[in-house]
Amino acid sequence: MRQELLSLPKGLAEEVSRNLVMVARLIDEDPEQAYAYARIALRLASRVAAVREAAGFAAYATQKYSEALAEFRASKRMTGSVELWPVMADCERGLGRPERALAMAGEPEVQKLDKAGQVEMRLVAAGARRDMGELDAAIVTLQSPELASNSVQPWTARLRYAYADALLAAGREDEAREWFAKTLEADKDGATDASDRLAEIDGVEFVDAAAVEEEEADLADDLDDADDEDEDEDEVAAAERAADQAEYYDEDDEEYEPLDEADVDVTDEIVVVEDDERDKA
Numbered sequence: 300m301r302q303e304l305l306s307l308p309k310g311l312a313e314e315v316s317r318n319l320v321m322v323a324r325l326i327d328e329d330p331e332q333a334y335a336y337a338r339i340a341l342r343l344a345s346r347v348a349a350v351r352e353a354a355g356f357a358a359y360a361t362q363k364y365s366e367a368l369a370e371f372r373a374s375k376r377m378t379g380s381v382e383l384w385p386v387m388a389d390c391e392r393g394l395g396r397p398e399r400a401l402a403m404a405g406e407p408e409v410q411k412l413d414k415a416g417q418v419e420m421r422l423v424a425a426g427a428r429r430d431m432g433e434l435d436a437a438i439v440t441l442q443s444p445e446l447a448s449n450s451v452q453p454w455t456a457r458l459r460y461a462y463a464d465a466l467l468a469a470g471r472e473d474e475a476r477e478w479f480a481k482t483l484e485a486d487k488d489g490a491t492d493a494s495d496r497l498a499e500i501d502g503v504e505f506v507d508a509a510a511v512e513e514e515e516a517d518l519a520d521d522l523d524d525a526d527d528e529d530e531d532e533d534e535v536a537a538a539e540r541a542a543d544q545a546e547y548y549d550e551d552d553e554e555y556e557p558l559d560e561a562d563v564d565v566t567d568e569i570v571v572v573e574d575d576e577r578d579k580a
Contacts, residue, residue: 303347315344322353330360341370348377359386364393381408385419389426397427418445418454422461429465438465456486460493467500476500 304312318340325333337350337357344350355370368390371383388403403409404424412420421440428437441462445454463478479500482493498504 303349304344307344307347311343315340315347315350318343319350319353322357326357326360330357333357334361334363346377348374351377352383355383356386359390359393362393364390368394381411382416384408384412385416385423388420388423392423392427392430397430400424400427414445414452415454418443418458421445422457425461425465429468434465434469438462438469441465451485456482456491456493459485460491463493463496467496472500 304316307315318336321336322333322340325336334357337354340350341354351370351374355367355374358364358367358370368387371387371390375381375383375387384403384406388400391397391399391403400423404420404427409417409420421443425437425440428434428440441458443458445452446458446462448455459478459482463475463482466472466478467475476497479493479497482491483497486493
């Protein structure tokens with residue numbers, strides 16, 4: 300790719316390179332954003348094969364299969380390489396044309412692929428068979444020396460997983476369990492969910508610790524809210540009692556006659572009547 304970018308003016312090459320780096324960085328986590336960066340790079344340098352390829356993969360990641368196929372074809376014309384042949388066939392599957400994907404699996408280009416590419420093509424062909432409802436044929440397609448080999452290669456886990464999944468779909472549960480276990484042995488990076496599939500077959504249910512903690516936190520929040528509501532209710536009740544007491548001297552009441560401040564003399568003398576005087580009276 301670096302060599303291809305050297306054909307561009309320095310400033311343009313740097314701008315295109317930055318966008319391609321963002322595509323590679325985001326394509327798994329945020330494919331839509333990666334696609335946006337790929338479109339920028341494509342607008343800047345559409346005659347660079349690496350840019351067309353990156354744009355193809357970004358479109359493929361966002362399931363824009365027709366656009367991805369066009370970009371892959373353009374890259375193939377520019378380079379003459381058949382490296383993208385399997386993903387081009389998978390685009391045909393994505394467009395609802397599994398027959399074309401199968402036809403591509405029988406083309407001479409497949410023989411020019413390296414071992415990884417040939418395994419990828421086998422996976423695509425098996426997927427096309429399943430798309431067409433030919434489950435047994437899909438299982439046979441996946442049976443190969445690469446599947447039977449005990450050596451672990453970059454493609455081993457995916458190949459074993461596809462085989463196990465096809466067996467399970469065919470109702471061959473015991474065999475599927477065996478191959479999911481073999482997948483787990485080869486899947487050191489956790490690229491597949493073979494462990495979950497095994498647990499599902501065995502009827503084991505895992506508890507998500509993070510989910511449990513979240514539920515406990517939600518429960519605590521609910522209890523706090525309930526306490527706050529109780530306090531609010533107490534405050535409302537107290538306010539109502541105060542209002543009731545105030546209504547006892549309601550100024551709107553006809554019997555309520557407030558004293559005029561002028562009628563009250565705070566200097567009036569307080570007369571204390573002695574007991575003897577009270578008796579005389």
